[in-house]
Amino acid sequence: MEETQEKTFKTKPELRETFKVEEAKEVITSVLKDRLGDQKYSSEDASRWTKEISDDIKSRIKDAGYSMRYKIIVQVIIGEQRGEGVKVGCRCFWDSNTDRVATETFINESIFCVASAWAVYYY
Numbered sequence: 001m002e003e004t005q006e007k008t009f010k011t012k013p014e015l016r017e018t019f020k021v022e023e024a025k026e027v028i029t030s031v032l033k034d035r036l037g038d039q040k041y042s043s044e045d046a047s048r049w050t051k052e053i054s055d056d057i058k059s060r061i062k063d064a065g066y067s068m069r070y071k072i073i074v075q076v077i078i079g080e081q082r083g084e085g086v087k088v089g090c091r092c093f094w095d096s097n098t099d100r101v102a103t104e105t106f107i108n109e110s111i112f113c114v115a116s117a118w119a120v121y122y123y
Contacts, residue, residue: 018067038108048109081107
């Protein structure tokens with residue numbers, strides 16, 4: 001009698017493990033408000049803030065219970081608020097069925113910050 005094994009390789013996350021953009025945006029907004037709320041822009045601090053904020057966002061998103069196969073990439077841009085315009089863009093090659101991005105912007109009197117978190121499902 002021959003035994004057959006079921007294939008267990010997942011090609012997409014289960015619904016409960018899927019990256020939820022709105023939840024990620026709430027995390028990003030919370031981190032940005034907590035870290036930058038009343039801060040004044042300083043070029044010396046901005047470098048440290050970008051690392052700390054991106055690490056905090058990444059760890060909170062990972063703790064949210066999404067599939068362990070999601071790779072989380074976080075980018076944080078901080079600049080001095082001078083009333084000038086700035087444009088930030090990105091392009092990706094990904095699977096639109098599983099991969100997502102969440103972006104939020106924070107502005108106070110002296111700082112602007114754009115934070116993005118990409119969730120890319122690793123097959």
